[in-house]
Amino acid sequence: MKLFEIAHSRAGDKGNTLMLSLIPYKEADYEMLCTKITSEKVKAHLNKIVQGEIIRYELTNISSLLFVCYNALSGGVTTSLALDTHGKSISYALLQMEI
Amino acid sequence: MKSKIRIGCGAGFSGDRIEPAIILAEKGELDYLVLECLAERTIALAQKRKLLDPSKGYDPLLEKRITTLLPHLVKNKTRLITNMGAANPITAAQTIIGIANQQNIKIKVAAITGDDVLSIIKQQASSIMDTENGKPLSAYNIISANAYMGVDAIVEALQTDAQIIITGRVADPSLFLAAMIHEFGWNTNDFDLMGKGTVIGHLLECAGQVTGGYFADGVHKKVDDLDKLGHPFADVFADGSAIISKVEGTGGVVNLQTAKEQLLYEVMNPHEYFTPDVIADFTTVHLKESGKNKVQVSGGSGKQKPNTYKASIGYKAYYLGEGEISYAGQAAYERAQLAADILQKRLQNKFKDLRIDFIGINALHNSTLDYNISPYEIRLRIAAKGTTEGEAALIGEEVEALYTNGPAGGGGARKYVNEVIGIVSTLIDRNIISPQVTIFES
Structure with a gap:
């Protein structure tokens, strides 16, 4: 099963840092996501995109995860040569992850 | 003191659509309309325009937005708070006055300045390091330097009878929090209230991003009438809770999913969300659907004001x-x-x-x-x-x-x-x- 079948995500950016939320459609799936979607697994999945470390935050009250990915935007929004300088489309790269 | 106010957000970036703001001003029964029009780089680009022409440097859509919104704002006694002043709040305020004169409308406009720290930064460029690379600022060909200001001057302006408050660089949630402080008499050292107000501001500040914009995927997340996407408003209560909603009949959706995506949008650390007013904690926020297109926001907290202001430096x-x-x-x-x-x-x-x-x-x-x-x-x-x-x-x-x-x-x-x-x-x-x-x- 792919992650997009049970969860949604939005990407944000600050400089060279990328943030990816991961939100289960059903709050009952939150615990399972906490167990299965570790920062190590996300780092392995996005290894061609994220050069730095990934920190995972657990927001239990809203049953959501947030992955803050450092050194992830080819030097930063304002100086990258990429087409998608903000990395806004990377939320859908995360959702391609197999679980 | 009021027990409830309604704040709408009719723009989430400089190039945002104008129609949803008009609908909010016309039918939203708003106390306040906020237009947030400055992304990280917008003010540097505005500074560049000001260097070429000193009468420019404010938001390129200012005239268009104010011309259409002003009659509704005056009719409905809605106050406008906006950072459309960009690199030139004074000229922006004068431009608004010019539009009001043309429309035979009597209003006062408050311009807030002080965010432009270019001359200070330039004087000390060799001894100030940037946060990202640890390099002295003298290593850059600097064209702009703007500090993210907090609520202070906006609250002061709201105490006058100015109907429009126009700023340069202010932290986005502060544009909203200032109205709450003014109307509810909140103490700015009550950091839990500052945190709660900042959470509400953060949920609203990207306008359509909490009403189904940047959310719909047409498959798992179906959203009706995205072409007529409405922008949000919040009914904010004196205890720091709020209900996020949108004008009836507009497209889009406000639900738990849109609110969660927006709460976490561009957050570096949900335990410590820094603004000039407070270090807010987003992990204590609770969200609940309280009706069709209604999400109730409660919780949220905060601790002290940071000792420093963040400044954004634009360079060639x-x-x-x-x-x-x-x-x-x-x-x-x-x-x-x-x-x-x-x-x-x-x-x-x-x-x-x-x-x-x-x-x-x-x-x-x-x-x-x-x-x-x-x-x-x-x-x-x-x-x-x-x-x-x-x-x-x-x-x-x-x-x-x-x-x-x-x-x-x-x-x-x-x-x-x-x-x-x-x-x-x-x-x-x-x-x-x-x-x-x-x-x-x-």
Whole structure:
């Protein structure tokens, strides 16, 4: 099963840092996501995109995860040569992850 | 003191649509309308325009927005708070007064200045380091430096009878929090209330991003009438809770999913969300659907004000040169790769980093002629940094030259050169900043 079948995500950016939320459609799936979607697994999945470390935050009250990915935007929004300088489309790269 | 106020957000960035703001001003029964129009780099670009013409440097859509919104704001006694002043709040305020005079409307406009710290930064550029790379700011060709100010001057302006408050760089949630402090008499040292108000501001500040914009995917997340997307408002209560909603009859949706995505949007650390007013904690927030297109926000907390202000420094980074060309049919990808190889050999001695991308679905022949070839078409894009405009132009020129000096069947070549303004940030002492309120009258 792919992650997009049970969860949604939005990407944000600050400089060279990328943030990816991961939100289960059903709050009952939150615990399972906490167990299965570790920062190590996300780092392995996005290894061609994220050069730095990934920190995972657990927001239990809203049953959501947030992955803050450092050194992830080819030097930063304002100086990258990429087409998608903000990395806004990377939320859908995360959702391609197999679980 | 009021027990409830309604704040709408009719713009989440400089280029945002105007129609949803008009609907909010006309039918939203708002106490306050906020238009948030400054992204990280917007003010540096505005500063660049101001250097070319001192009467510019405010939001390019200011006249269009104010001309259409002003009659509704006056009729409905809605106060407007906006950072459309960008690099030039004073001229922006005078421009608004000019529009009011044309419409025979009597109003007062408060301009808030003090965020521009360019002269201070330039004086001390060799001893101030940037946060990102630890380099002294003197290493950059600086064109702008603006501190993120907090609520202080906006609250002061709200105590006057100015109907419009126009600022330069202010932390986005502060535009909303200021109205709550003013109406509820909140103590700015009550950091839990500052945290709660900041959470509400953060949920609203990107406008359509909490009402189904940047959310819909047409498959799992279906949203009705996205073409008529409404922008949000919040009914905020004196205890710091709120209900996020939108005007009835507008497109989009406000639900738990849209609110969760927006709460976490661009958050570096949900335990410590820094603004000039408070270090807010987003992990204590609770969200609940309380009706159709209604999400109740409660919780949220905070601890002290940071001792420093963040300042964004804009600098001339480089000229971006880009070129694109397409190939279709048999061996399209191979020909695009051949073109990439030729470009690399012709340009690699002049440019350190060459970025090459392959793009495409159905741009060339309308309907794809032969689905057995995969991919049927490919568009090559190449990008590199030049130190001058002329150097950057070489990228596109070499792409165009592929017509007669490259692979067969190349079409639709395009070339672009754009100056790129980079942004770094630094932290500066709060005491350096002294915000000022100037009132103008029509």
